[in-house]
Amino acid sequence: MNDVLIEERGAALWIRLNRPERRNAYDAxxxxxxxxxxxxxSTYHAVVITxxxxxxxxGGALTNLSEPDMASMRGLYRSSLRLFDAVRTCPRPVIAAVNGAAAxxxxxxxxxxDLAVAARSATFGQTGPKVGSSPVxxxxxxxxxxxxxKRAKELAMLCRRYSAERAYEMGLVNEVVDDDQLEATVDGMVEELTRLSPRYVEITKISxxxxxxxxxxxxxxxxxxLVQAIGSPDMREGAASFMEKRKPRFPDPA
Incomplete structure (x- = not known):
């Protein structure tokens, strides 16, 4: 199985995360x-991630965090930051086509x-302190x-899950559409971008x-x-509870 599927669709490059058995969580x-x-x-008008x-x-795969390896965890953290930086430095607008849980x-x-369109069934939320990590x-x-x-701290600290409509109200996504209209809506957004100057869209994005x-x-x-906390009791318990689908039992504050 290819972990990442690449498709040229008209003026856009579609990048599809393809590990559904772990909800498309990524390893390094x-x-x-x-x-x-x-x-x-650079030869496209937009990039779509779905x-x-x-x-x-x-997010990052938690499979081995209950028995973490320092080197592999460093690699996962660094690869996450490189991925997000690549989205930001990509010369073309990157659109998130959020077709399900974004956690x-x-x-x-x-x-x-740069832009995000959510299917109505999509959900959003951070998980860091709930699983022995932090969304830094x-x-x-x-x-x-x-x-x-205040809203960002609510998401980052309380680890609640939010509907697509609530994410839209908060400003996390640009639009919410019926599930069967998600890709067509994103295609329409790409079509809008094709009518604009790629050079000046790039300047606008980088600025x-x-x-x-x-x-x-x-x-x-x-x-x-996070690196210094690798292997901590909190990390081990957070990962173990996640994999065992139970409530975590973190140590009391010291």
């Missing part, structure tokens, strides 16, 4: 494949994308610019990265803290 090689696909897109099997993306790093992927590459910083600091670029120190510091 899968994140690298998405990043590579984003790097050579998922297969009724899910958008569940954890999947929600941060929506934050990183978008949700704790840039998302506050997009939806407001809009002001807040993303300003948050780079926050990303680096946050990832450094």
């Amino acid at each position: 090689p899968m994140a690298a494949a998405i990043t590579e696909a984003l790097e050579d897109t 998922g297969s099997g009724g899910s958008f993306c569940a 954890g790093g999947g929600n941060e992927l929506v934050v990183a994308c 590459t978008g949700a704790t910083n840039v998302m506050g610019v997009q939806i407001g600091e 809009s990265n002001l807040w993303w670029n300003a948050a780079r120190d926050s990303f680096s510091n946050g990832l450094g803290m």
